[in-house]
Amino acid sequence: MTRTPTPAKPSTPRRRGRPAGRSGPGRDSDARAHLLEVALRLFAEHGIAATPLSLIARKARVTPALLHYYFGSKDKLVDALVDEKLQPLSAALGQGLIRSGHDLRSALEVFVGTLIELLSANPWFPPLWVREVLSEGGQLRKRLIERVAPALAHRVRDLAAGAQAKGRLNADLDPRLLMVSLIGLTIFPLAAQPIWRAIYAADDITPEVLRRHVLALLLRGLELDDAN
Amino acid sequence: MTRTPTPAKPSTPRRRGRPAGRSGPGRDSDARAHLLEVALRLFAEHGIAATPLSLIARKARVTPALLHYYFGSKDKLVDALVDEKLQPLSAALGQGLIRSGHDLRSALEVFVGTLIELLSANPWFPPLWVREVLSEGGQLRKRLIERVAPALAHRVRDLAAGAQAKGRLNADLDPRLLMVSLIGLTIFPLAAQPIWRAIYAADDITPEVLRRHVLALLLRGLELDDAN
DNA sequence: AATTTATTTAATGGATAATTTAATTTCAAG
DNA sequence: CTTGAAATTAAATTATCCATTAAATAAATT
The missing domain is CATH 1.10.357.10 (Tetracycline Repressor, domain 2)
Structure with missing residues (x-):
């Protein structure tokens, strides 16, 4: 009952499109690495099966679609984590x-x-x-x-x-x-x-x-x- | 994909109504106790949240409705198990x-x-x-x-x-x-x-x-x- | 006969989740 | 500048699955 219908509370609902990035020559924005970290933490806490991509996305302040962009599927996300x-x-x-x-x-x-x-x-x-x-x-x-x-x-x-x-x-x-x-x-x-x-x-x-x-x-x- | 739509294969689809029971004076049919045992085994194997009542029912060769008849709800089934x-x-x-x-x-x-x-x-x-x-x-x-x-x-x-x-x-x-x-x-x-x-x-x-x-x-x- | 007990059938009513497509924005290269 | 590639979101799609209830039925008990 504490669950908001969908709009949730993404305090920074980040508008569409590519974000204005610090794209320094050294490292790219590192978004993928960050997603892996967040996923790892949540998988450890709730278990893999019980962790929806939407939760990972929310905690990482992105949308589930981005997880697919980087990993292709939940299975492949797990594979990446293992490797x-x-x-x-x-x-x-x-x-x-x-x-x-x-x-x-x-x-x-x-x-x-x-x-x-x-x-x-x-x-x-x-x-x-x-x-x-x-x-x-x-x-x-x-x-x-x-x-x-x-x-x-x-x-x-x-x-x-x-x-x-x-x-x-x-x-x-x-x-x-x-x-x-x-x-x-x-x-x-x-x-x-x-x-x-x-x-x-x-x-x-x-x-x-x-x-x-x-x-x-x-x-x-x-x-x-x-x-x- | 090994999942049958619903009819499954209850080799003994048990017809409706109260089954012709050995209602011997000693002990009543013991169905409740059996359900508890099956539930316990399955909860241990798959985890409580990941075990649908329908699975317990199938393994015990009854219908989910019977679980509600005996325990009222899944939560109360867990309570009974604990107690x-x-x-x-x-x-x-x-x-x-x-x-x-x-x-x-x-x-x-x-x-x-x-x-x-x-x-x-x-x-x-x-x-x-x-x-x-x-x-x-x-x-x-x-x-x-x-x-x-x-x-x-x-x-x-x-x-x-x-x-x-x-x-x-x-x-x-x-x-x-x-x-x-x-x-x-x-x-x-x-x-x-x-x-x-x-x-x-x-x-x-x-x-x-x-x-x-x-x-x-x-x-x-x-x-x-x-x-x- | 009438009532209670044990069981199933057949809804009902939700809820959630992975994945895809299309649109949008920024960045980098020519 | 222009154009294409990269990164993101919004919205739609599709696929289930599951707990619970209501009504029907059959046996057992009184």
Whole structure:
């Protein structure tokens, strides 16, 4: 009922035609890049299917037709997002693991560190990932699962299995579950941030605090001393 | 394009009127309960908003009108689901923690154990929780966050902070992040099950294996022996 | 017989969304 | 200047889909 029929309130209803642009020689007006950013934010917040082009357009202060002008269709917009935003980030995440050598401890320290760092710098990723990869029917599931995930998952499992065989890793762990545990301790908490911030205001929980917490838990566990 | 106009294929198009029922004295026909089950399954799979009543009806081999007969509206159907399915399960989860005394180790063992047990017995929970609680805009967020979560979260935090103050808990952990970590190691992996099962077929990862893995990780950590 | 319960059929009434076409304005090149 | 290309909007097009209600029907209960 708060919805205005159509005229809405485009405070700057921008009249037709090409806008008088600062077309400096350096960069073109960058409208496309801006649209991608806005779309990414909204897709992360509401989910891809639940985000109409008209919403993206409104937030970007343009019309849906312009989205078609730049991207051709909603599907191709998603494609562009995957190619230009998701793949690069996923690749960067993968690098952290690959480059880290075969010592499991240092590999983990590097991986967790860069992971938390990258995710904090790209806060749209965790919620988007939860919706579109983790959830059944997510639109990015296939694309990301077929490319990025297996390489990482197998690498982690193999590192772990190797260490375990040599008695250097807690024998009660399942190497195949280690990758899931890693994600459950990093991407998941960041996606859940709005929830725990609502439960106990915790502005002092910085990415660095999270990193320390996760690595402490992974490397040493709770270190409970009994004594009831 | 696989969608049939309307006539669909209700192989048993059930003729009108009250069906000839086994109305045995013991239990009434149980149709309502069945509808709730079907709705729950579909809501978990596709999300609440994305599940039309017509789909629930089709899967339950009835018509949408019957859903209104029993529940009045889609909203009220969701209410019924929360009251009759979610609250009880959440409460049971909470019990596991409350009853477990104040020794942190045994509390955790009990909590993780019952949690994994209950979730495995109710596989609809993790995906539903991811969609409707974890995701922004989820329809169950408010209801569950305001009731169940704070009690649990504060309890865990206080137990942890207490233990930490007495030097009995790894000092690098943040007590407030412990609850999130617990969920990230239990509910999250179960919600992600379809993904890792697709990556490496792992039929031998039973709930018991997961429980052992999680407790091993929590209580002892990776126990890495360096040596590269 | 009469009434209540369970069910379907068949509207009803909205709402929304992606995409296309045509018009408009500015910019850049000749 | 002139002209064509680029960027934008307005308006139309087209395609659904979905919750809810009203009325009809059949069985069960009293």
